[in-house]
Amino acid sequence: MRIISLIIQREYLVRVRKKSFLIMTILGPVLLACIYIVPAYLMLREGEKRTIAVIDESGLFSQSFENNKNISFAPINTSLAVAKEQVRQDKYYAVLYIPKSILDKTHNREVELFSKKGASIEVEDKVQETIQKKIQDLQLKQANIDTDLLKQIESYEIAVNTANLEEEKEQESNVIASSIVGYISAFIIYISIFLYGVQVMRGILEEKTNRIVEVMISSVKPFQLMMGKIIGIALVGLTQFLLWLLLGFGIIYGTAQTLGIDQQTMMQQVENRQPGLSQLKEVQKKPGLQAKDIYKGLATINFTKIIACLLFYFLFGYLMYSALFAAVGAASDADTDTQQFMFPISVPLIFSIVIATYIVQNPDSSIAFWTSIIPLTSPIIMLIRLPFNPPLWEIGLSMALLVGGFLGTTWLAARIYRVGILMYGKKVSYKELSKWLFYKG
Known part of the structure; x- marks a missing residue:
């Protein structure tokens, strides 16, 4: 464990001290602020007469x-x-x-x-x-x-107030608010897994092509090296993600207060710019539904549960996919070789985003249930379902299977990693990978 800790420390410190890390950590929130502040500011400015x-x-x-x-x-x-x-x-x-x-x-x-x-x-x-x-x-x-x-007839509006019946206790809900929270949470997981998982793959591939790994393997076991790199980059991603949140919200709302941009204008920009929310852009035009209803619906969502589950699914979803990305990096000699192995890994993530709209419309369907249980899709689909309050046993089962999926993929990745990390100059196929899984020693 001490060796893995040293590898984690090395991976973390080397990456956070890079100029690119510092630049992106500062530049990210600034660009995020520009995306939301500039259009909101232009909306408030009087145009040319x-x-x-x-x-x-x-x-x-x-x-x-x-x-x-x-x-x-x-x-x-x-x-x-x-x-x-x-x-x-x-x-x-x-x-x-x-x-x-x-x-x-x-x-x-x-x-x-x-x-x-x-x-x-x-x-x-x-x-x-x-x-x-x-x-x-x-x-x-x-x-x-x-x-x-x-006109009087057309202006007569009906508002539908929804509520969840759970253990003889009525709980107010709002479908639009739940959809927004679900989409945002799922998209955060989707981007994080891809962004930092690919970093693991490229880091391993770089060390392999530079022959640095040959020196490192003489002192540590391949599994220790792989786990140290995966966890180290996870901590780098978590650090950068938290800094983006703190700096981003600080810059956005600080600038908004300085320019006199109200909260409703800001929320309109957030709603219009979230991926997967194009069907919600007409929400203000729906009879009986106003922005205050959405804000009221957001207040009924258990954000403590959402944030706790977000951290859990981010951690174990990242660990599971990063192990697979690590295996791809170990099995490849160049960036061009990674494409054939990355596609099967990417399919479940892309599929989860593709069916996100259907899941929002049918959060209790059989497709929603199974995709939120299967480890390869559960990090995204379960987060979409969470604001709609799925049964606790489904959440527990999904988490347990995700942990099991992480352990299984880590074992498979370690079997591939220990062979592939020292193999050069050979074009690896899926048949060859299957042989590596059963090598002894």
Whole structure:
């Protein structure tokens, strides 16, 4: 154990003292802050004031456009040719031409928007929304439908409050909040396993190609060397991860307070930028569902359990996959040789992310159960299910099998590592690897 501790200490100190580690530890939170702060800051800034000239030959729409802080509409009576020239001279940002035939069903219902450099999406959406709404109101009046009554009906919203029934105790829940927490937790595990697992593989491959490992093997056993490297890099990753969290949140919220960015704007940026959450971007448009409901739902989630399980699945998921990555590094002579062995290892992780959306929609399905139990997929899938409160026995079984999976893969990896680490100049195949597992000595 003392030898493994020395190897862990060496791996940890060598890596944390590198300039690249220090640069990425500082640069990571800064880039993270830019991703969230800059768009939020731009949302709060007033954009360039744009004036749109409106030529309305139908006489129905010129007074329907509402001005805002960025866009204003100015009805004019000049010809379209004169208006276009005024746009070229920068008197107007654009000119909107609405023909008489806009309501004629026998013609295409199209309007034309002319600008000097191309109209922005904001302007185009504003024009389209206003004209469509006006046409709908006119058609409703022609059909003798009370538009005010229709608006009252459309504005009537129903909110669905969900609750979990657990041991005769009702517990409030929120599907959107649970989905967000599940996605974020799973993505953290996915990135961590790949990032630091590949570091283990490359570190072993580098020492093997430089023949450093030949000297080290003369003093320590291959298993001790492999475990020391895996645990040492795990501690490096954990250190960097904790520093990223502390510095990242500090920079983000410190800068937000300085620039006067409110919490809701920040949360909107977080929601819009989380991988796998594209289907949640329309959450604010759903009837009866507001940001405060999501915040209230987040308060009902047991974050102590989530964080504890996150650390457990990160640790043992990383250890299990790092043992496999270590075996790949030992069995290869160059980066190009690692590709054939990395693909089978990567498939379960990629598959877990691919089915993440299905798991969120069906957290109690048979697929969700089995993928959260199988060790190769459980680090990601179980974290997606956790906010939906799966039974405790399923969590316990998943953890036990993950520990068993770690021990099994470590044994297999050690059998490959002890042979492959000193083998050079030979193209290794899967058949050859299977032979290494049964070598004695």
